[in-house]
Amino acid sequence: MAKEETEFDKSFDESMNKDGFAKFLVDSNQNEIHDEEKMKKGMETFDSFGEVAREIKALYIDKLKQDLGIELDAKDFDAIDAHLYKMAITDSEKLLDLNKKVDKHGGLKSEISGLETKLGQTERENKRAGMFGKMFGFIKTQSFEFNKGRKEGKSSDIRTELFDEVRQIKGIHDQVKSLIAKEMNRLLGKGGRSVEELSDLQDKLENLKDVEEKGEMGDDILENLNPDEFQKKLDEAIQKKVNQEIIKAVEKVKLGEGTLSKMEQALSSYLEMDRAGSKEGDEARFIIIDSIKDSINKLPKDTDGQAKRLILLRVVQKAEKNYQHN
Amino acid sequence: MKEDKIKDLEKLLSENKIPEAQEIIRGIIAEKLTNDDRGEALVNLASVYLDIMNSIDEQYAEALKSAVSDLKNLDIKISEETDTEKLKKVRESLQ
Numbered sequence: 001m002a003k004e005e006t007e008f009d010k011s012f013d014e015s016m017n018k019d020g021f022a023k024f025l026v027d028s029n030q031n032e033i034h035d036e037e038k039m040k041k042g043m044e045t046f047d048s049f050g051e052v053a054r055e056i057k058a059l060y061i062d063k064l065k066q067d068l069g070i071e072l073d074a075k076d077f078d079a080i081d082a083h084l085y086k087m088a089i090t091d092s093e094k095l096l097d098l099n100k101k102v103d104k105h106g107g108l109k110s111e112i113s114g115l116e117t118k119l120g121q122t123e124r125e126n127k128r129a130g131m132f133g134k135m136f137g138f139i140k141t142q143s144f145e146f147n148k149g150r151k152e153g154k155s156s157d158i159r160t161e162l163f164d165e166v167r168q169i170k171g172i173h174d175q176v177k178s179l180i181a182k183e184m185n186r187l188l189g190k191g192g193r194s195v196e197e198l199s200d201l202q203d204k205l206e207n208l209k210d211v212e213e214k215g216e217m218g219d220d221i222l223e224n225l226n227p228d229e230f231q232k233k234l235d236e237a238i239q240k241k242v243n244q245e246i247i248k249a250v251e252k253v254k255l256g257e258g259t260l261s262k263m264e265q266a267l268s269s270y271l272e273m274d275r276a277g278s279k280e281g282d283e284a285r286f287i288i289i290d291s292i293k294d295s296i297n298k299l300p301k302d303t304d305g306q307a308k309r310l311i312l313l314r315v316v317q318k319a320e321k322n323y324q325h326n
Numbered sequence: 327m328k329e330d331k332i333k334d335l336e337k338l339l340s341e342n343k344i345p346e347a348q349e350i351i352r353g354i355i356a357e358k359l360t361n362d363d364r365g366e367a368l369v370n371l372a373s374v375y376l377d378i379m380n381s382i383d384e385q386y387a388e389a390l391k392s393a394v395s396d397l398k399n400l401d402i403k404i405s406e407e408t409d410t411e412k413l414k415k416v417r418e419s420l421q
Contacts, residue, residue: 056368056369056372059372059375059376060368060372063375063379064371064372064375072368075361076364076368078361078365079361079362079364079365079368080365080368080369080372081365082361082362082365083362083365083366083368083369084365084369086362086365087369098369098373098376101373101376101377101380102376104376104380105376105379105380105383108380108383108384108387109383111387112383112386112387112390115387115390115391115394116390118390118394119390119393119394119397
């Protein structure tokens with residue numbers, strides 16, 4: 001696939017691969033993944049949520065325990081995470097302000113450390129603890145292939161295969177025509193076929209057309225088959241199968257760390273297809289995109305389903321962009 | 327933690343009324359809270375703590391900068407005096 005990724009594309013994909021980001025977009029009702037500005041804001045807020053949660057818990061584990069005697073348990077840390085997540089969803093500005101305080105705290109620590117090194121002082125903690133102790137000294141509580149497409153070299157194998165079959169019935173032209181029609185329809189009608197197998201059938205049909213056109217076996221060997229009608233049925237079968245396989249592939253991908261990459265990997269064989277039955281190029285790609293969109297519509301309406309929807313919309317968005325460059 | 331308690335706490339701290347602020351914090355921590363409220367209280371307490379620590383660290387950093395500056399000035403002065411002393415000795419040896 002052609003790539004013309006912007007900085008935004010890269011960072012957005014990174015975010016979409018983070019565990020919980022797509023869910024966060026759903027929870028905060030930020031579903032317009034085409035709106036770059038809104039997505040940037042969502043990314044900033046989500047990252048801030050992670051940083052603030054990490055830093056505040058570290059504060060309790062280190063400084064607040066030491067300065068205030070507050071010891072928290074896992075339930076308390078979960079409560080902190082839950083409140084900060086709620087804040088990220090309902091009041092992102094407040095969370096961003098809190099993140100500034102956290103950043104400032106980290107910046108001052110580094111600055112002080114550098115200055116102390118200059119002065120060669122070693123009693124930093126004592127001095128600062130002394131200043132804080134004056135104010136709060138005593139408190140102690142609990143406080144993330146298909147597009148084998150038309151296999152190269154396959155057509156000659158198919159031709160040999162078909163000729164072998166045809167040659168076995170020498171002299172009786174009508175039987176040849178009947179055999180072809182029967183066999184092709186049998187293959188098409190066989191249940192449970194994959195897109196790959198149906199594409200092989202497309203190769204067989206084209207080889208037969210080629211043979212007919214060259215008159216190698218007479219100019220009407222496909223008379224009984226009615227190739228146009230057969231093609232129509234084959235196209236429908238391929239489209240239906242593509243659709244079914246994509247829906248299954250989407251179902252198999254679970255939300256978590258690296259979901260976007262996993263989804264792209266699961267759909268890569270379809271996204272790389274430049275042919276679906278008689279449809280080629282954009283027509284074939286449209287079928288793939290359409291099938292992915294169809295799978296989106298079949299997702300559950302709960303948060304997980306909607307989070308997966310955003311992941312798939314991003315896959316479609318990237319695929320459409322890549323197709324434009326091809 | 328209710329907003330009014332946070333405001334009270336911030337106000338007391340800004341006025342350096344430490345014992346009163348401590349009483350409020352004691353009360354907050356001792357309260358039986360739901361998970362939601364406890365999460366909010368703990369985040370707010372950490373926020374106030376960050377405000378205080380940032381304020382103290384700013385003052386401390388300024389004091390350190392000043393000390394570093396004083397130390398440099400002192401080094402320069404010592405160096406100047408040492409140079410003056412050396413010059414004096416050179417002059418004396420030439421006389």
